């Protein structure tokens with residue numbers, strides 16, 4: 062196999078952070094090369110250098126054995142490098158079709174040729190088995206569908222090198238499987254794939270070679286066959302990780318939340334009960350209505366029908382503020398857009414949700430704020446640990462921690478988590494699980510929406526499976542098995 | 553994100569420069585009483601630029617304020633003409649102006665009409681109503697006591713200036729020191745994110761548009777008292793100045809940035825330029841051209857300064873446009889096919 066892409070001695074610093082230090086990396090034709098590492102290890106930065114978003118401070122890039130300069134995204138695409146970035150890049154007001162060709166309009170004499178583009182789009186969708194309705198506005202797509210859109214956009218470019226930066230973080234099982242099939246297909250066509258994921262099982266399913274980054278340095282780069290899962294984890298975090306999921310003794314208390322006959326959009330008649338100290342899992346596939354349910358409970362969407370009771374008393378949740386005042390908080394699925402104010406600092410993001418606790422008569426108590434923020438940064442090991450750091454420039458996983466941190470500060474009684482561990486590294490994940498189990502132990506109730514069935518089975522006391530907006534089954538801890546969950550979500 | 557401290561310093565520098573320049577242009581300029589008079593003349597602009605700044609911070613705009621000023625002035629005039637006590641009329645006018653602001657707020661929050669369009673509509677509507685009521689007649693002959701408000705002084709400082717200063721200081725602190733202030737920036741930077749964080753987005757928006765109305769009403773009272781007449785063409789081109797002041801003051805029309813201190817300095821800069829030119833006998837039309845240049849110039853200036861100054865915003869721009877930048881210079885299908893075969 063010949064070499065497609067080679068990076069030599071790549072370094073990159075940001076103010077206060079050395080993101081990459083003398084990184085060497087090579088990708089062969091038809092190779093699936095996994096890039097793994099903790100949050101903030103520098104994976105996305107490396108990808109951004111290859112795809113021309115950032116310029117390396119030093120180092121050389123060779124493409125098909127020729128030294129090249131990649132100064133902007135255009136250069137990379139011209140060489141044949143196509144990238145699916147970690148953050149969702151869709152234009153919400155444009156249609157799917159417009160989004161697909163946003164950087165690649167077919168035109169003749171300046172006129173856009175919609176028909177040609179539509180045909181191309183249909184062709185590629187058929188080829189890869191990914192189906193989206195082309196005339197739908199992107200804003201109306203769910204987060205997984207938006208990710209598929211982004212992936213399609215990259216596939217349309219017919220590149221020689223495809224880079225996927227945590228593509229499955231926003232996908233559910235079915236789409237992930239579909240993506241894997243397609244990635245393998247591309248590999249067989251001789252395309253080189255750089256694949257980033259925190260889900261090491263995926264790496265074992267896909268990769269030929271693994272490069273581990275730690276603190277911006279390559280720790281190892283070996284064929285997958287020479288590595289075990291434990292090796293990879295150890296290389297990633299520099300120590301061995303013993304237990305992944307915490308041992309939980311479940312002692313559910315009295316019912317805290319009751320939902321009766323809830324209807325909204327896709328949701329048809331949902332009823333459920335949530336107990337204090339319980340972790341209730343919500344499983345289901347794309348379009349099952351899990352996020353809709355969360356949004357209704359958090360006051361983003363108004364239910365068409367149904368009642369919500371908190372501690373036996375009916376409550377009306379008209380806005381998120383109502384929900385929060387009732388002790389219900391939500392860690393949204395689309396963290397970047399809904400969970401964070403990206404242009405603001407870590408401090409701003411953590412305190413915005415907790416201003417009432419750090420103000421007196423509306424006036425901010427800055428020392429209280431500093432204390433609260435520093436504690437959150439410390440507790441969640443947000444890195445770099447600067448309160449003034451712009452959230453936009455945190456690594457994906459650290460952004461996630463900020464979203465969760467901002468709520469944990471508050472004394473919520475019900476925490477709804479929508480895919481909370483998507484995109485965070487093994488270490489932080491197990492940290493997150495410990496946190497959940499601690500929350501539950503404190504008597505808080507947790508609703509855990511997740512597409513990771515392992516996670517559900519290991520963390521929950523009970524799992525409710527949704528299918529097409531209805532409860533298709535409920536499993537008690539003693540009945541848990543992945544097969545049952547899959548069966549109930551798809552039967 | 554803009555570097556507020558830096559902007560405020562730059563503005564102070566510009567103000568000093570304009571001041572020195574104007575005092576060379578006209579000898580009268582360096583006179584304390586002239587200066588106070590200049591500031592007195594811009595009190596209404598200064599007062600209205602404050603809520604405009606708050607609105608711009610949230611990513612909105614209110615084009616209707618100067619029209620609200622005219623309409624509430626006219627209403628006050630006629631209420632007085634029909635026999636109401638002038639102060640009572642003034643209070644009612646301010647309340648009415650608040651209602652005008654509420655109407656904007658309802659359109660924006662309830663019906664989701666973009667602020668630019670909603671207030672463009674009421675910009676015409678309120679001015680039209682003022683003209684309709686007044687029919688170009690105007691009301692004058694107000695009692696001496698009322699005229700004092702616009703002309704009188706306290707220890708040599710004009711009342712209107714005192715009012716303006718008080719409002720500036722209070723809102724300055726509200727912006728930087730309170731929960732309300734934080735909410736404004738959260739909304740301007742990411743409205744969805746703000747909503748999901750429990751920010752009462754609608755409530756905050758209603759408050760700022762109503763405040764804009766109320767302060768336009770207050771400005772109307774001061775204006776009427778200073779000019780001695782209520783007329784429908786009052787402050788006819790006012791909106792240009794208000795927006796220019798906020799933007800020159802560092803408020804980002806894209807939302808998320810802005811400072812009351814900067815806006816206030818910007819009002820003074822505009823006032824100095826304006827009156828310096830008047831004192832130097834330079835035509836009125838030139839002044840409008842200058843306002844326009846200030847508006848456009850400062851937007852370009854801040855974009856440029858923002859980019860070169862904070863490295864972060866460079867990458868931010870890159871990040872959001874990385875996909876959009878690329879054009880159709882892609883490898884053709886056959887090229888890729890060739891590589892597949894090899």
Ligand SMILES: Nc1ncnc2c1ncn2[C@@H]1O[C@H](COP(=O)(O)OP(=O)(O)OP(=O)(O)O)[C@@H](O)[C@H]1O
Nearest residue numbers: 075080100101102103104105106454455456457458
């Ligand atoms: N534009 C930037 N400005 C400042 N610091 C940055 C910027 N981009 C990345 N960083 C920092 O560089 C380091 C590497 O970040 P990177 O996004 O590459 O991590 P990652 O390995 O992709 O992590 P994750 O798994 O969380 O996505 C982090 O410490 C991050 O905060």
Ligand SMILES: [Mg+2]
Nearest residue numbers: 104105147457
């Ligand atoms: Mg990353």
